[in-house]
Amino acid sequence: MPLVGGVRPPVAILMVLLLSVAGLTVYALGSIPSEQVPLAVRDAEQQIAADAAVSVRGSISAEASTLRRAAEAYTPTSTTAPATALKAVVAGRRPVRGAALVDPATGHLLAASGGTVPLAGIGVGGLAADAERTVVPPRLVTAASGAHILYFARLTVPEHSQDTNADQSQDQTQQQTKHWLVVVLEPLPTPAAHGDGRGTWLVGGDGTVLATATGGRAPSGADRTLPRAAARAAEVSGWRSDASASLLGAAASGTRTVAGWAVVAPQRTAAGNTGTDNTSGLHLTVVTAQSVALTAQSTDYLRIALLTGGALAAIAVVNWLLLVFAVQRPLLRLHLSAARLARGAVGRHPLDSEDLSRPVPVPAYGEPRRTGRALEALRRQLLGTDTPEEIPAPRGPGTRALVACCALLVTAWAAPMLFVVDQVDTPASVPASVVAGQQTRTQYAADRVRQALDQSYTDLVDVAVSLKGKSTAQQRRVLRKTLADHGQYRSLYLLDGAGAIVLRVGQTPLRTIVHVPDGSGITGVNTYGKIPAIAAYAHIPAERAGTKAPGVVVFGEIDVKVLDGLLTEPGLGSVWLADSHDRVLAAGVGFRAFQPLSGPGLARLADRTRAPGTAGTPTSAVLTSSGVPRAMSVAAAAPLAQAGPAAGLGWRVVTSKPAASLRLPVFRAERMTMLAGLLGLAVGVACLSWVHIVVVRPLRALARLAERLAGGDRRTVLYPVNHDEAGSVTRSLELIRQALADRARSGTALPAATRAAASSPVTAEYTPQQ
Numbered sequence: 001m002p003l004v005g006g007v008r009p010p011v012a013i014l015m016v017l018l019l020s021v022a023g024l025t026v027y028a029l030g031s032i033p034s035e036q037v038p039l040a041v042r043d044a045e046q047q048i049a050a051d052a053a054v055s056v057r058g059s060i061s062a063e064a065s066t067l068r069r070a071a072e073a074y075t076p077t078s079t080t081a082p083a084t085a086l087k088a089v090v091a092g093r094r095p096v097r098g099a100a101l102v103d104p105a106t107g108h109l110l111a112a113s114g115g116t117v118p119l120a121g122i123g124v125g126g127l128a129a130d131a132e133r134t135v136v137p138p139r140l141v142t143a144a145s146g147a148h149i150l151y152f153a154r155l156t157v158p159e160h161s162q163d164t165n166a167d168q169s170q171d172q173t174q175q176q177t178k179h180w181l182v183v184v185l186e187p188l189p190t191p192a193a194h195g196d197g198r199g200t201w202l203v204g205g206d207g208t209v210l211a212t213a214t215g216g217r218a219p220s221g222a223d224r225t226l227p228r229a230a231a232r233a234a235e236v237s238g239w240r241s242d243a244s245a246s247l248l249g250a251a252a253s254g255t256r257t258v259a260g261w262a263v264v265a266p267q268r269t270a271a272g273n274t275g276t277d278n279t280s281g282l283h284l285t286v287v288t289a290q291s292v293a294l295t296a297q298s299t300d301y302l303r304i305a306l307l308t309g310g311a312l313a314a315i316a317v318v319n320w321l322l323l324v325f326a327v328q329r330p331l332l333r334l335h336l337s338a339a340r341l342a343r344g345a346v347g348r349h350p351l352d353s354e355d356l357s358r359p360v361p362v363p364a365y366g367e368p369r370r371t372g373r374a375l376e377a378l379r380r381q382l383l384g385t386d387t388p389e390e391i392p393a394p395r396g397p398g399t400r401a402l403v404a405c406c407a408l409l410v411t412a413w414a415a416p417m418l419f420v421v422d423q424v425d426t427p428a429s430v431p432a433s434v435v436a437g438q439q440t441r442t443q444y445a446a447d448r449v450r451q452a453l454d455q456s457y458t459d460l461v462d463v464a465v466s467l468k469g470k471s472t473a474q475q476r477r478v479l480r481k482t483l484a485d486h487g488q489y490r491s492l493y494l495l496d497g498a499g500a501i502v503l504r505v506g507q508t509p510l511r512t513i514v515h516v517p518d519g520s521g522i523t524g525v526n527t528y529g530k531i532p533a534i535a536a537y538a539h540i541p542a543e544r545a546g547t548k549a550p551g552v553v554v555f556g557e558i559d560v561k562v563l564d565g566l567l568t569e570p571g572l573g574s575v576w577l578a579d580s581h582d583r584v585l586a587a588g589v590g591f592r593a594f595q596p597l598s599g600p601g602l603a604r605l606a607d608r609t610r611a612p613g614t615a616g617t618p619t620s621a622v623l624t625s626s627g628v629p630r631a632m633s634v635a636a637a638a639p640l641a642q643a644g645p646a647a648g649l650g651w652r653v654v655t656s657k658p659a660a661s662l663r664l665p666v667f668r669a670e671r672m673t674m675l676a677g678l679l680g681l682a683v684g685v686a687c688l689s690w691v692h693i694v695v696v697r698p699l700r701a702l703a704r705l706a707e708r709l710a711g712g713d714r715r716t717v718l719y720p721v722n723h724d725e726a727g728s729v730t731r732s733l734e735l736i737r738q739a740l741a742d743r744a745r746s747g748t749a750l751p752a753a754t755r756a757a758a759s760s761p762v763t764a765e766y767t768p769q770q
Helices: 008-030 039-073 082-090 123-131 221-236 301-345 350-356 366-383 399-419 432-466 472-485 560-566 600-607 665-710 725-746 752-759
Strands: 098-103 108-114 139-143 146-162 173-187 199-203 209-212 244-252 255-264 284-293 489-495 501-506 521-524 534-539 553-558 574-578 584-587 619-624 632-639 652-658
Touching (some): 008 665, 039 146, 039 244, 039 255, 146 209, 284 432, 301 366, 350 366, 366 725, 432 652, 472 489, 472 501
Antiparallel strands (some): 098 108, 098 173, 146 173, 244 255, 255 284, 574 584, 619 632
């Protein structure tokens, strides 16, 4: 018989695989740890720290870029005084702690304003090296008043020098340039402290707390070791841009401090580089910490694992016993009995007739019983003691019903594992700290979008000032340079008093609303189309004081892809920027322009951010879907801006994350339980289908062939299809058919002596010859 065919392999493999699934169930469910602080809570704190680090990085990069652009926009002459140049560069900026203009070649201070700028730590050599760079990264300095950041910008100044080798009657002057270094001293930017009771700290490379977020608490008690531990971990990571982790602090009075840290470093691009490096040399780390209540695991997963695994093991044994005693052994007996009858039918030796002397053992169930009855009838026909007659098919279930019963047993175990056991269907399964963490991250996402819009607005106001009094050609050059320097704009254009576009650079405007707004700010310029259009606008001031402004407005349409990138953060889920009518303007996932928020739950949650008389308050909740049972999501909404040019828009940032993605023991148990159910069901279906294909179907066909042969059909040739037990019985039936057909054609029967020998007890041993 074949090693991989027949009835034995599928029956044995079914039992082995079901027992393996039972063991896997016990291991998977029994290994779920009892966590007083779930991993989801630690993940949330780590991601909050990463969001805060992104906020700090954005603030530093924005300040550095603003200073560099101001220095590039100013064009001094060879006679410009250093104090005048310094004032012109820093005049358009917000008030700073101090500013200085330095000659990097000598280290001499050329001009200063405001507070003292500490340059002693840099040195003349460092200043000279910085002057040769196009982009000078900021540096961290510490003084008695605290930690500050020095921002640098290179200022190119023309100078005239006389050629001493030329004749005095021919003074040849050649244009040369020199570099001055603008140094601005500003305090460290601190991230906003979102979340009640959360501390947010900016930590230096040595673990010293340099700044504490406004509204946040300072490290106290045992938490004082967390900043230093975070700084050591950041140093071990090599200050990578994606370095972040969580820490556990001290436990007291049923609570424990959970901290997260993240490195303030440039974001890596798809090419692997970090772009403009403004923060990697600062070695700053953001640390956040919050006290959370300790939770006790109420479900005994080990007990559930033993019960479910034991039940599947019992089902595996029952299925094996049913298949072995009702299918496998009867089929093997039929194989031996059919081979014995075939030897007696074609016997070339008188003792071969002894194989016909023993009756065929008839199984008691299904198709094996039908085949056994047919073989017994054929044995009597070979002996000549019986005539062919049609054998009535017995009524009752067969082997197919037995296999279906085995499948039903496996399904009865798998169905509760898929739909009942360890299912999470209540919002109370999600800790409140996780929901609050989603709200905090949503507020940080709103901060990122707001900062980007505010920066676009500020840049456009500067552009409007620079357009004052210029000709059309000069204005076009200014707009083209602005478009090249600011990647967030897709189009820049000027409107006249009637709202018509009089000058445009960049892509075709998307605006569908033709209007000339008053003042300056942020607005949406279309309400339909394939791409939502958000624009910053500013009026060009009058050319001379006291004269009427020409009423021309400069618009800068912001590329929606920039906002989409700001809304894409790992672990935050789906993020949308919605207007006051709950229409999507930008998203971190795929969306249709101006589509409504998905689901009424998100729309109601977004409406809850509107507080009468205020700019809005953030909110969060665990939402359930009525159409999909047990489909829960952790959602949050936050107003885009409570101050600034975007405050009056009423826009909101809405986030939603599937609750099943949280690393909580209840969801892990649910996934492991469903996995065990799927594995058990798959194993049962696969192996029992194998049994049905290679055993049940051939056995049913074999029973029909045997009954037809016993009923007198001597003309149908029986071809063995399978090389297994059923095929062996078919071959034996074909030999019996040939023997009966030969005797029917010759009109002879077994000799009387042969019949007597077949009917008498066996008295001699016979070994068939080769």
